Amino acid sequence: MFETISNLVAAFLTLCIFSFLYKENPFYRFAEHLLVGVSMGYAIPLVYENALIPFVYRPIFLEHRFFLIIPSILGILYVFRFSKNLSWLSRYPIAFGMGIVGMSVPLSMHSSVLVQMRSAMLPLDNINTILIFIGTVTILMYFYFSKEHKGTYGKITNIGIWFMMIGFGASFGYTVMARISLLIGRVQFLVGDCLGLIK
Numbered sequence: 001m002f003e004t005i006s007n008l009v010a011a012f013l014t015l016c017i018f019s020f021l022y023k024e025n026p027f028y029r030f031a032e033h034l035l036v037g038v039s040m041g042y043a044i045p046l047v048y049e050n051a052l053i054p055f056v057y058r059p060i061f062l063e064h065r066f067f068l069i070i071p072s073i074l075g076i077l078y079v080f081r082f083s084k085n086l087s088w089l090s091r092y093p094i095a096f097g098m099g100i101v102g103m104s105v106p107l108s109m110h111s112s113v114l115v116q117m118r119s120a121m122l123p124l125d126n127i128n129t130i131l132i133f134i135g136t137v138t139i140l141m142y143f144y145f146s147k148e149h150k151g152t153y154g155k156i157t158n159i160g161i162w163f164m165m166i167g168f169g170a171s172f173g174y175t176v177m178a179r180i181s182l183l184i185g186r187v188q189f190l191v192g193d194c195l196g197l198i199k
Contacts, residue, residue, distance in 0.1 A: 011194040
């Protein structure tokens with residue numbers, strides 16, 4: 001009985017979301033607001049149990065590690081984003097977070113730039129390493145804006161554009177494929193689990 005009711009509710013909400021394909025309507029807005037409300041209702045106690053208690057309350061009040069008061073205050077300052085008069089206080093933790101992002105740039109240099117350079121320096125003994133080398137060099141030449149992209153140099157940078165477009169197309173195709181697989185899963189749920197047309 002519970003499985004039947006839960007399947008009917010899930011099917012109704014799925015159809016409410018799909019109704020947006022026609023136009024925005026009250027059913028879609030109801031499902032959208034329900035998703036946001038349920039997500040926040042789930043996230044707030046989850047953050048309370050998994051972040052606030054073990055990383056703020058227990059270390060400060062039970063283990064007496066008072067230096068954690070500073071990051072706790074920075075986290076609390078985010079709440080002032082909802083105040084018109086005190087919203088400027090929320091800029092401090094944002095600035096601190098941006099500073100931490102800046103500190104991670106040297107680490108990302110290793111994972112992004114140096115690994116790519118090492119891949120481009122392999123012996124050119126097969127088609128894969130040759131393509132990696134040509135793609136890396138031509139894309140770097142494309143982003144060298146001090147020289148005008150004309151003549152032979154312009155033709156070489158066009159090869160870099162082709163490599164970038166192939167990479168962007170592959171990543172976009174992967175994204176579309178993931179969304180299509182989600183759509184197929186929902187259709188299978190509606191046709192199979194709810195209507196019983198697929199065994």
